[in-house]
Amino acid sequence: xxxxxxxxxxxxxxxxxxxxxxxxxxxxxxxxxxxxxxxxxxxxxxxxxxxxxxxxxxxxxxxxxxxxxxxxxxxxxxxxxxxxxxxxxxxxxxxxxxxxxxxxxxxxxxxxxxxxxxxxxxxxxxxxxxxxxxxxxxx
Numbered sequence: 001x002x003x004x005x006x007x008x009x010x011x012x013x014x015x016x017x018x019x020x021x022x023x024x025x026x027x028x029x030x031x032x033x034x035x036x037x038x039x040x041x042x043x044x045x046x047x048x049x050x051x052x053x054x055x056x057x058x059x060x061x062x063x064x065x066x067x068x069x070x071x072x073x074x075x076x077x078x079x080x081x082x083x084x085x086x087x088x089x090x091x092x093x094x095x096x097x098x099x100x101x102x103x104x105x106x107x108x109x110x111x112x113x114x115x116x117x118x119x120x121x122x123x124x125x126x127x128x129x130x131x132x133x134x135x136x137x138x139x
Contacts, residue, residue, distance in 0.1 A: 021049070021138065021139045022137060022139050023137060024135055024136070024137050025042070025043065025135065025136050025137065026133075026134070026135050027040045027041065027042055027120075027134040027135070027136070028040075029131060029132065029133045029134075030131075030132060031061060031129055031130065031131050031132070032067060032100070032122045032123075032124045032129070032130045032131075032132055033124065033128075033129050034124050034125075034126060034127045034128065034129075035123075035124050035125055035126065036123075036124055037121060037122065037123045037124075038121070038122045038132065039119045039120075039121050039122075040056070040119055040120040040121075040122065040132060040134040041117070041118075041119040042054070042117070042118045042119065042134075042136055044077070044116055044117055045113055045115070045116060045117070045118065045138060046116060047113075048113065049113045049138040049139060050111065050112065050113075050139065051109055051110065051111055051112075051113075051138065051139055052109070052110040052113055052118070052136065052137075052138040053107065053108070053109050053110075053136060053137050053138070053139075054071065054107070054108040054109075054110070054118065054120065054134065054135075054136040055105065055106070055107045055108075055134070055135050055136070056069055056098070056105065056106050056120050056132060056133065056134045057103075057104075057105050057132070057133045057134075058098075058100045058101065058102065058103065058104040058105070058130050058131070058132055059102065059103070059130065059131040059132075059133070060102035060103075060128070060129075060130055060131075061129040061130060061131055062128060062129040063126065063127055063128030063129060064126070064128055065100050065101050065102045065104075065128055065130040066099070066100055066101070066124065066125050066126055066128060067099075067100040067122060067123050067124035067125050067126075067130070068097050068098060068099060068100060068122070068123050069097070069098040069100060069106055069120055069121070069122050069132070070082050070083075070096065070097050070098075070120070070121050070123075071083045071090065071092070071096065071108045071110075071118065071119075071120055071121075072118065072119050072120075072121055073110075073114065073115030073117065073118050074115055074116070074117040074118075074119075075115055075116055075117070076116075076117070077116065077117040080117070080119060080121075083096070083108075083110070084096045089110055089111045089112060089114050090108060090109070090110055090111070091108075091109045091111070092106065092107070092108050092109070093106065093107045093109075094106065096108075100122070100124075100130055102130075108120075113138070118136075120132070120134050
């Protein structure tokens with residue numbers, strides 16, 4: 001009986017540690033160099049969550065930071081569509097297309113989790129170097 005209780009406690013603790021709502025997850029940071037496109041892909045989001053919050057921070061490393069960040073969603077993780085505030089499931093601060101500057105932050109709030117995969121896509125325009133840090137949480 002004691003072994004069963006210990007096993008049950010272990011299984012319960014293990015199941016609680018995975019997929020915790022409200023936990024902050026990080027996407028690998030990367031540098032946007034010049035006129036290139038870099039995708040910052042979140043882990044697959046499965047299940048039903050009322051909201052997903054994604055935040056990206058731009059930090060200048062060299063030159064004058066410029067370019068844009070957008071949010072994209074996908075059902076299969078292969079083909080992505082650009083999400084905008086007009087879709088009715090996205091609210092963005094300050095807007096759905098962030099113009100990259102040093103210290104710029106964008107926050108995307110996705111309602112009802114319509115996709116399984118999300119990515120923030122950064123596109124540069126000149127000879128500069130900007131570090132992009134992306135974090136997200138779902139509740």
